[in-house]
Amino acid sequence: xxxxxKSTASKVxxxxxxxxxxYLAAERVGHYTVEKLFKALPTIEDKAAMSAELxxxxxxxxxxxxxxxxxVSCAVKEYxxxxxxxKEALARQRGKENWLxxxxxxxxxxxxxxxxxxxxxxxKAKKRKRHKKEKKSKRSKSE
Numbered sequence: 001x002x003x004x005x006k007s008t009a010s011k012v013x014x015x016x017x018x019x020x021x022x023y024l025a026a027e028r029v030g031h032y033t034v035e036k037l038f039k040a041l042p043t044i045e046d047k048a049a050m051s052a053e054l055x056x057x058x059x060x061x062x063x064x065x066x067x068x069x070x071x072v073s074c075a076v077k078e079y080x081x082x083x084x085x086x087k088e089a090l091a092r093q094r095g096k097e098n099w100l101x102x103x104x105x106x107x108x109x110x111x112x113x114x115x116x117x118x119x120x121x122x123x124k125a126k127k128r129k130r131h132k133k134e135k136k137s138k139r140s141k142s143e
Contacts, residue, residue: 010040014050021050022057031066035073044087051079051086 014037017024024030034054041047054061054076061067061076071077075089 010037010042011046013037014041014046019053021053022060025054025057025070026060026064026067028066031070034070038074044090047074047090048079048083048086050074051076055080 014021017037021034025034038047038050041050051074054070054074058071058076061071073093075086075093078089079086
């Protein structure tokens with residue numbers, strides 16, 4: 001769900017998992033899939049549909065830590081309070097994610113290298129070459 005066609009893939013996946021999402025959300029590994037699927041959905045209407053489906057299984061989700069985590073990340077309780085409250089909760093989550101990315105310096109460019117990375121790799125290669133030369137010269141001196 002991270003690739004270039006994540007919106008198409010997420011829609012297909014949500015159709016296939018239609019009634020199983022609340023069960024998957026309460027599972028130890030499945031809750032990560034549900035959270036990632038929710039974030040990958042392209043439109044607010046798709047996210048609302050998923051929150052609506054999850055809101056029908058509050059007892060199941062509230063019974064364990066994984067389900068509660070999904071309830072928070074999908075803003076299920078806020079969805080039950082109303083559309084505006086739910087949208088505000090999603091906006092707050094997006095703000096927190098963006099803030100964290102800014103603080104940590106995570107870059108959106110995947111597959112590209114910074115000048116620092118290139119310089120660092122060049123420096124490592126030079127160090128390896130120097131180290132090999134030193135070993136050779138020590139061997140030749142000892143012989």
